[in-house]
Amino acid sequence: MDASLNADAAELAKFSELAHRWWDPESEFRPLHQINPLRLGWIESLTGPLQGRTVLDVGCGGGILAEAMARQGAQVLGIDLADKALKVAQLHALEQGVQGLEYRLVSVEALAAEQAARYDVVTCMEMLEHVPDPASVVRACAALVKPGGWVFFSTLNRNPKSFLFAIVGAEYVLRLLPRGTHEYGKFIRPSELASACRQAGLALHATRGLAYNPLTRRYWLSDDTSVNYLFATRKEAA
Known part of the structure; x- marks a missing residue:
């Protein structure tokens, strides 16, 4: 892997x-399937209908959210650096006959250099806690x-409660997720994410927690917002 990749x-x-288990609703990805309607509904409650919008899903994985947004009539690009997950996403979209949906193996930083100010909506869900430099x-x-x-983000707060619920509870007690899914030190406090958003020119518009x-x-x-939380931000109009 290119050492410069984030x-x-x-x-x-x-x-x-x-990767082969992304679309099994009873697999390790069951939580994503269950929260997806909540995420999608919240996004559209703020943006209005996605019909006809250009949308980018960053860290799309197997395409659960990307495909749902395309089904709402958006023109969606899903990007990720996990090649196997992208192949699963592409195959599922093909099998389901989903229109207006593409996938690319590319970093968000590389895409930003190529397609600045291209999208009406950008989503980045459950990804920031898995990269070395979230602010990038x-x-x-x-x-x-x-x-x-x-621009929508979702991630995990960093505090004792989130350690207890998101790691001990979800991975070891309830076994909602595979052990090792999350690393506590990579969790991000809302104040830290808000600061990164401000520095990037994004104004925080709304927040929600996930229970x-x-x-x-x-x-x-x-x-x-003490454990899982979502941010809705907007870029200042020109």
Whole structure:
């Protein structure tokens, strides 16, 4: 791997090994399938209908969110550096006959140099905690969105509660995720992400937390950002 890439080879290998299970709703990716309607609904509640919009999904993995946005009528590009996951995404879209959806093996920084101010909406979900330099990703996302456009992030807060819930609870007790999915030291406090967004020219517009009930196995959006949280930001209009 190019040493200049803002990527962790071990992280890419980890998700590549599981690539064939991306679209199994009972697999390790079950949480992503369950929260996807929540994410999509929140995005459209802020942007309005995605129909006809140009959308970029950064760190798209197997394409769960990218495909859902394309089904809403958006023109979507999903990018990732995990080749096996992209192949799974491409195959699933082909099998399902999804229109308006493309995938590319490219870093967000490289794409920003190529397609500045190209997209109406940029999403970067569950990715920032897996890269060496999250602020670099934030800057690239800001460069890729059009003036007045939206950039959405989701990641994990860094505090004792998130360690207990997202690692001990989710990976070891409830086994919602494979052990080793997350590294606590890479979690990002909302204040840190907000600072990176401001420095990149993105104004924070809304935040939401993601809650889970292990008894009902149900997720919902909440005001509690202490563990999982989402940011909606906008780039200043020209």
